[in-house]
Structure formats: C-alpha cells, structure tokens
Amino acid sequence: MSKPSDRTLRIILADDHPIFLIGLRVVLEQGGDAQVVAEAGSPVGLNEALKSYACDVLVTDFMMPVDQQNDGLRLLGRIRRDHPQLPIVVVTMLNNAGLFSSILALGVNALLSKASLAGELPAAILSIRQNKHYIADSVKQALLEAGDYGSDALVSHEQLSPKEQEVLRLLAAGRSVGEIAAQINRSKKTVSTQKVSAMRKLGLANDASLFIYLQEHGLT
Known part of the structure; x- marks a missing residue:
C-alpha cells in the first residue's frame, strides 16, 4: 500500500x-481520479481482497453480517x-454517538453516514489525499448532542x-502517535x-472530540 497522492x-x-x-x-x-480495484461482500471476502490487491484506501461498511461474524468493531480492529x-x-x-466514538478510537480516517454519501464521500477522499481526517456532519451532530464534545474549551489551541x-x-x-514520535524524535x-x-x-474527553475540534478550528 502506497501513500495517497495526486495520482489515481x-x-x-x-x-x-x-x-x-x-x-459507491x-x-x-x-x-x-479513483479506481476501484476490488470489491467484497463479507469480512472473509474483504480479508482476501486486502491480501490480493494493492490499494491506497479502503471504503467499508461498518457491519457485514456473515453467520455470527457481525462485530464491526472487531473487524475494523483486525484490519487496523x-x-x-x-x-x-x-x-x-x-x-449512535457511543459507537461513533468507538469507531474513531480505532484510528479510522473518515466516518460517514450512508444517507449523505453522494456529497460527503468525495470530500472524505479529498481529505485522505491531503493526509487529513474527515467526519460527516451528521456524525459530528450526534457526538455534539451526546455531549462527547462541547464548545466550552478551557483554553484555545494558541495557548497550548x-x-x-x-x-x-x-x-x-x-499522523499516528508512533509516526509523530519518529518524525520529531520523541518517545x-x-x-x-x-x-x-x-x-x-x-x-476534550476522547479522540472523537479531538477530531471534531481539529476540524472546527481549521487545523485539519
């Protein structure tokens, strides 16, 4: 897998x-500027596709029930x-705000609702090209309403x-924590x-609220 760039x-x-x-x-x-190199309709098929095809981005449904294998968090954790x-x-x-927080905590790069994919999927892919995260407006709204993120930050980011x-x-x-450590020579x-x-x-209480803060303050 190579890094996303200006190429297809x-x-x-x-x-x-x-x-x-x-x-999709x-x-x-x-x-x-994008080419679908493989499709999968199950966790098993997805695993085989990832082994067989070089790719730059995975776009996946959260839950793909097959027999008893319908744990989306476990699937994402294994892929990561x-x-x-x-x-x-x-x-x-x-x-579900709690589920959204759990998904984001696994280190996914974008989280979207199927109800608004036509407009938001291209924006998410553009963000990934720029090495940024993307959270759909509906997801942010659910997190806001659940109290996972508030606008009453104790300080502004300029005061850090x-x-x-x-x-x-x-x-x-x-960047991941490990990548940052290597780049700036810290543990x-x-x-x-x-x-x-x-x-x-x-x-900010969790990674989901951090991602939203970074987006809303123009840091992504």
Whole structure:
C-alpha cells in the first residue's frame, strides 16, 4: 500500500449489499481520479481482497453480517492491526454517538453516514489525499448532542505549549502517535502524554472530540 497522492487512488470497497456497492463505485470513480480495484461482500471476502490487491484506501461498511461474524468493531480492529498504514473510510446507517466514538478510537480516517454519501464521500477522499481526517456532519451532530464534545474549551489551541501545538498539528495531518514520535524524535510515551495534556487543557474527553475540534478550528 502506497501513500495517497495526486495520482489515481486504488480503492477496495466492502459492503454486503451489491446495489450499494454499485453506488459507491459510481460516486468514487465519477471524477476519474479513483479506481476501484476490488470489491467484497463479507469480512472473509474483504480479508482476501486486502491480501490480493494493492490499494491506497479502503471504503467499508461498518457491519457485514456473515453467520455470527457481525462485530464491526472487531473487524475494523483486525484490519487496523494487519494494515496499520492503510487509510480507512467507514460508512454506516447507524446513528449512535457511543459507537461513533468507538469507531474513531480505532484510528479510522473518515466516518460517514450512508444517507449523505453522494456529497460527503468525495470530500472524505479529498481529505485522505491531503493526509487529513474527515467526519460527516451528521456524525459530528450526534457526538455534539451526546455531549462527547462541547464548545466550552478551557483554553484555545494558541495557548497550548509549542510542543503540544506541534503534536496536534501532526495529528491533524493524519499522523499516528508512533509516526509523530519518529518524525520529531520523541518517545511515543512523551508524544502520548503531550496529546493527553493538550486534550485536557482543551476540555476534550476522547479522540472523537479531538477530531471534531481539529476540524472546527481549521487545523485539519
């Protein structure tokens, strides 16, 4: 898997509804800068596609029930462990703030609602090209209403320490804690501590609220 760039993106699609797969392909390929290299309709099929095809982005439904294998969080966790650098776009019909927070905590790059894919999927792919995260408006609204993120930050990001601001900027650019540590020559523990410290000062409770804060303040 190579990093997304200005060239044509190779995309793997996964959804257990064939008609929805067709719709996803149409939306992704209409601009001419993305190519769907494989499709999967089950967790097993997705695993085989990821082994067989080089890709730059995975776009997957959250839940693809097969027998008893319908745990979307477990599926995403396994994909992230097996393919730590692969950008993942998750789409879902569900509308649960707690679930959204759990999905974002797994390190996905974009989280979208199936109800608004025509407009938001191209925007999510553009964000991934720019090494940024993307959260659909409906997802942000659900998190806001659930109280997972508030606008009453204790301080503004300008008031963070220079090192904390640096970590936030790199997180906003799509870097993981490990990648940031290697880039700025600090230990993962130090970077993690600076991330937690910044979130605490900003009044952010979790990664979902951090992603929203970064987007709303123009840091992504």
